[in-house]
Amino acid sequence: MSFSFQLEATCGAARAGRFLTPHGEVRTPVFMPVGTLATVKGVPQDVLEELGVQILLNNTYHLYLRPGVETIRQLGGVQKFMAWHKPILTDSGGFQVFSLSDLRKLTEDGVQFRSHLDGSSHFLSPERVVEIQLALGADIIMCLDECTGFPATYEETRKSMELTARWARRSKDYFEAHRHEVPWFEEKTLHFGCEQSQALFGIVQGGMYPELRRESAGRTVEIGFPGHAIGGLSVGEPREKTWEIVKETIPLLPADKPRYVMGVGTPEEIVEYVRLGVDMMDCVMPTRAARHGLLFTSDGKLNIKNARYARDENAIDPNCRCKVCARYSRAYLRHLYMSQEVLAQVLNTVHNLAHYLDIMRRVRETIVSGEFAGTRPAV
């Protein structure tokens, strides 16, 4: 088995666990920074290591367009390509096809679309998406799903959810027949002395309808994936709705496998999702906000553009132990931001990631020590 999930402690519905991948272990709950094009924008890989990043998310859609799948496959997979030797998860590209690309045409077979970069035409089927993710070689890969929009009627959502369920079956079948085609299969299998392959996760859809989420969960779990994601969230619905859907869906997913909520959330929200029993999350929020000068602190959000920081000698967050807070003042960081200096993005991103990862580390510690309920923030 190249993927195994072990629970270590629970505290209410919250869980601390760990899973093993061909590129190392991941302790959960875990926050996965987003490294869209095989880079967390502006942050060198050694700094990600220093920050304690355990697993990165890369976007299949973006890597498929640049530098192309065949390039990464020939270079030994995305870990070798980006010189990140720890676990990576790739998404299916479905979300980006539905949010970024033009002229989509959806059929039972798959989805035809035009690249947002050059208008070139592409076709992705569930099988092709697994094939691409085999070539990229991340440790965890995702089934192609249809990301139902918001708002959507019950009938639209049912139709979409059923398509996702059929695609999940096709993805699994293709994956089982081709799992040995991952670029590092032989190397890792020889090294570990037993078969090492990727883990393909299923994705629960069903929009904002708990009944459809229930049906989707049942049909996805039935297929037999080593982990399950809840997709189709953060698509424009109110945040309370997101929370409600996760709350309803989590108990429907097997407790002995990791549960992954895609595309969430704020620092407060990620703690709340852990409380509901979520093990894995990813979100562009810390990295994207950093690029807009929005910094997360133990005292709330801070907009570094604000004129009040022009001569402020304090760290972004005096309670933060990251290397940015240890060295630089708000005055300097504001100057960098206002002068559109690249270092602003680099340092802001390092701080925001440190903030998220620190939260997750502390949450995990309190789950293990049985004190998690006491850390509940006001959400």
Next chain:
Amino acid sequence: MSFSFQLEATCGAARAGRFLTPHGEVRTPVFMPVGTLATVKGVPQDVLEELGVQILLNNTYHLYLRPGVETIRQLGGVQKFMAWHKPILTDSGGFQVFSLSDLRKLTEDGVQFRSHLDGSSHFLSPERVVEIQLALGADIIMCLDECTGFPATYEETRKSMELTARWARRSKDYFEAHRHEVPWFEEKTLHFGCEQSQALFGIVQGGMYPELRRESAGRTVEIGFPGHAIGGLSVGEPREKTWEIVKETIPLLPADKPRYVMGVGTPEEIVEYVRLGVDMMDCVMPTRAARHGLLFTSDGKLNIKNARYARDENAIDPNCRCKVCARYSRAYLRHLYMSQEVLAQVLNTVHNLAHYLDIMRRVRETIVSGEFAGTRPAV
């Protein structure tokens, strides 16, 4: 004395030495990376330390406009502001006034100009420029000079050189009367137990006329500066002309004080300038070229955009010991560059700086060991 220069070894005209500043020692010959707005674009200060950067150059003109002199003064000077606790040199701003700003009006008193950022009107005199540099608080500061353009007639150049000489005297007078106003004067003086102030360098002008360079050198040296720069180069003249002027001018500058050639050069050129007896150099070349994907290697220049590198697993320079070459492939760096990822700029800059600093370290070692002549590259 807060500034002292000691020669350690010579090899032909080439010299190895060291000077002490209130923020630490600098071993020469030294290459100073350019940190225009109190940042070497894209590179965090801890990485500059790892690279072995001894002294940074900041641009007075840029810091004067953003974040403004009073902000930096109130924050204790540019070292504290940018959290770089080693030596810094600021230029006079003259070069930028003459190359970047609009609507310049030059008088005996100084220069009126409009900001390239917002068109606001400013006036700089030799005294004001020293006052600004006192407030910024770099360890080495420069006299305001008129940077003679290229081409320029003998008469224009003489007139300009004479103005620079008169301004140098005024700069020195103002500096001597106000040197204690540097923001860290008391702190450093108490700490060291003797007066610690900045070192004001004079600048030799005289365009492309050796006779005027000779006169300028004489008049500048007479004023009694602790170090001398050769300015007015890299202004459009052929590279051989630059070399010729430096060659003619260096012997006219006192051997017991550091000699600084401003704004040069390529990796080959900086070695040649050391051979002529130059101790200090700065240039945007390694950092600016990096941002355009031009990488310096032991085997010449490499354009990372080139399609031939798309699947090249080699380091930028297999002979380079920098952290970028230790970790990343040309294929990955090309992907970052082609995708306009910020990490491309960060990593390319780190490599190019490593290349320059490595050259200077090796050159210094060979001067000390008496083997410098043997390292002459084909220029």
